[in-house]
Amino acid sequence: MEIYLPIADLPVNVFVVFAMGLAVGFISGMFGIGGGFLMTPLLIFIGVSPAVAVATVSSHIAASSFSGALLYWRRRALDLALALMLLVGGLIGTGAGVWLFTQLRAIGQLDLVIALSYVILLGSVGGAMILESVRAIIRLQKGERVGARRPGSHTWLHGLPIKVRFKQSRLYVSVIPVWLIGGLMGFLGAIMGIGGGFILVPLLIYLVRVPTNVVIGTSMVLTLVTMASATVLHAATNHLVDAVLALILMVGGVTGAQFGAQSGQRMRSERLRLLLGLLVFSVGLRFAVNLFLPPGEVYSFRLLVGER
Amino acid sequence: MRRAVSFAVLLLLLATSVSRAMADERLVVSLSTQRVLINSVFSGAELVLFGAIERDGTAPERRFGYDIAAIISGPRQSLLTLRKEQVAGIWVNVESRTFVNVPSYLAIFSNRPFDQITNPEALRRLQIGFDNTILRQRIGPDVADVVREDTFRQAFLRLKVERRLYLESAREVTFLAPTLFRASVLLPAEAPVGSYSVDVMLFADGALITRTTSAFEILKVGFERFVVTAAREYGLLYGIFTAMTALSTGWFASIIFRRD
Numbered sequence: 415m416e417i418y419l420p421i422a423d424l425p426v427n428v429f430v431v432f433a434m435g436l437a438v439g440f441i442s443g444m445f446g447i448g449g450g451f452l453m454t455p456l457l458i459f460i461g462v463s464p465a466v467a468v469a470t471v472s473s474h475i476a477a478s479s480f481s482g483a484l485l486y487w488r489r490r491a492l493d494l495a496l497a498l499m500l501l502v503g504g505l506i507g508t509g510a511g512v513w514l515f516t517q518l519r520a521i522g523q524l525d526l527v528i529a530l531s532y533v534i535l536l537g538s539v540g541g542a543m544i545l546e547s548v549r550a551i552i553r554l555q556k557g558e559r560v561g562a563r564r565p566g567s568h569t570w571l572h573g574l575p576i577k578v579r580f581k582q583s584r585l586y587v588s589v590i591p592v593w594l595i596g597g598l599m600g601f602l603g604a605i606m607g608i609g610g611g612f613i614l615v616p617l618l619i620y621l622v623r624v625p626t627n628v629v630i631g632t633s634m635v636l637t638l639v640t641m642a643s644a645t646v647l648h649a650a651t652n653h654l655v656d657a658v659l660a661l662i663l664m665v666g667g668v669t670g671a672q673f674g675a676q677s678g679q680r681m682r683s684e685r686l687r688l689l690l691g692l693l694v695f696s697v698g699l700r701f702a703v704n705l706f707l708p709p710g711e712v713y714s715f716r717l718l719v720g721e722r
Numbered sequence: 723m724r725r726a727v728s729f730a731v732l733l734l735l736l737a738t739s740v741s742r743a744m745a746d747e748r749l750v751v752s753l754s755t756q757r758v759l760i761n762s763v764f765s766g767a768e769l770v771l772f773g774a775i776e777r778d779g780t781a782p783e784r785r786f787g788y789d790i791a792a793i794i795s796g797p798r799q800s801l802l803t804l805r806k807e808q809v810a811g812i813w814v815n816v817e818s819r820t821f822v823n824v825p826s827y828l829a830i831f832s833n834r835p836f837d838q839i840t841n842p843e844a845l846r847r848l849q850i851g852f853d854n855t856i857l858r859q860r861i862g863p864d865v866a867d868v869v870r871e872d873t874f875r876q877a878f879l880r881l882k883v884e885r886r887l888y889l890e891s892a893r894e895v896t897f898l899a900p901t902l903f904r905a906s907v908l909l910p911a912e913a914p915v916g917s918y919s920v921d922v923m924l925f926a927d928g929a930l931i932t933r934t935t936s937a938f939e940i941l942k943v944g945f946e947r948f949v950v951t952a953a954r955e956y957g958l959l960y961g962i963f964t965a966m967t968a969l970s971t972g973w974f975a976s977i978i979f980r981r982d
Binding site: 416417418420421423424425473474476477478479480481482483484485523525526530638641642643645646647648649650651653655657658660661664665668669671672705706707708709711712713714715716717 | 760761762763764765766799801802803804805806807808811812814815821874877878880881911912914942945946947950953954957958960961962963965967968969971972973975979
């Protein structure tokens with residue numbers, strides 16, 4: 415069944431888009447991530463312009479992270495105070511990201527920046543995840559015990575000023591790194607159309623030493639608010655959010671996420687991390703191939719808005 | 723003798739101009755629809771152009787029959803055209819040109835090759851054929867069309883043709899009878915909303931005899947129109963509404979699939 419998307423200005427097959435939402439939702443539920451890094455490229459692939467894709471995916475991620483966050487809220491597995499502090503940075507980052515997005519679009523380099531960010535970010539994060547999880551799997555097979563990280567251990571980050579106590583996480587840290595991390599997530603989310611859960615979770619665990627049991631729930635709260643505000647900001651400034659496309663994706667996404675979460679719970683965590691690492695890395699690689707291989711057509715054009 | 727010749731020439735001129743004015747053929751053109759509506763199942767449209775040549779009783783005999791050229795032109799828009807080049811290994815947009823006020827959609831049809839219908843000068847004046855279409859580019863402070871061989875111009879046309887937004891065909895107009903013709907106009911789903919002009923020209927013996935214009939409109943209706951208006955006019959509200967929809971979808975899913 416074909417449906418004409420009013421903002422993206424192209425007809426798409428409802429079932430294809432719904433299936434994409436379902437598949438990405440499954441993966442996002444399985445790994446506890448938003449899945450924007452998969453959804454944005456998929457939309458671009460079916461012909462949606464990168465700008466509309468990035469703007470629309472933000473609402474899809476907001477939906478799936480809200481249903482996830484509610485789940486963790488009921489289990490009391492999220493730190494609201496920490497999430498609020500991350501948000502302070504996150505909102506500023508989102509604002510800056512949407513601003514840069516508009517500027518880059520004006521000078522015609524948005525697509526390049528989106529592609530480059532995907533290559534660098536997904537390549538490095540995916541690569542690091544693969545290395546880390548393979549090491550963990552090897553260690554486990556040798557029968558070594560994985561040394562548990564002590565929640566009280568300190569890094570230089572803990573020496574920074576403006577310290578705040580986060581009860582749920584049993585942490586007493588400076589808010590500066592928390593703000594910076596939040597800001598980075600909001601910024602990346604607005605530019606790349608990703609929630610950034612797969613970057614945020616390791617950052618919170620390794621840098622701020624947030625306990626693993628609250629980290630996913632907390633990251634989902636951040637993702638939810640930054641993506642919801644990115645939706646509003648993109649709609650207000652660039653008029654690029656396609657509500658029809660967003661709705662189809664959302665319904666598919668939240669449904670898929672439920673089934674994904676069930677499969678994820680049955681898997682060993684290091685295997686899960688390896689799979690996610692491979693997935694993240696291959697998406698990055700796909701973008702790299704596009705950047706380095708000579709394109710079939712070196713010319714492209716786009717409509718100038720507000721110019722007669 | 724010379725006076726007699728010049729008198730005869732004058733008389734002949736007078737006679738032809740009178741016959742032109744009085745015995746003109748008339749073009750009657752009709753479109754299968756005046757309004758192409760974009761609703762949620764829109765995937766492009768096909769329009770049929772019908773035309774008849776009305777001959778006055780005094781119309782001169784046209785030994786080689788009639789020729790028809792039609793130009794269908796969509797709303798004007800400005801487009802930024804970018805060219806990629808390899809910089810430090812990666813492909814980057816390095817050069818850009820702005821095409822100013824060019825037709826978003828352009829179809830140029832005729833019943834036989836353009837150069838057989840009339841002379842190059844007339845083709846250029848009437849902008850028949852992509853080579854003769856005026857495509858203005860902004861070059862520094864100036865806005866002007868460039869030579870046909872310009873790579874940006876060619877790339878622009880190629881991209882438009884690939885997306886079926888520009889069409890050029892010397893076979894599209896078919897004569898059903900010596901004075902009755904038709905042409906079908908394919909509008910891709912991507913064709914922008916707005917008003918489209920249809921300019922039909924009648925030729926005989928290599929000269930333009932008459933032309934007539936018509937128009938149709940592509941417009942979004944119903945839900946599609948509502949969404950676009952909401953997004954353009956009330957961006958902030960629209961964004962808040964979309965975000966709220968996202969939250970309620972997420973909330974709804976967590977209720978439906980709740981297991982604990």
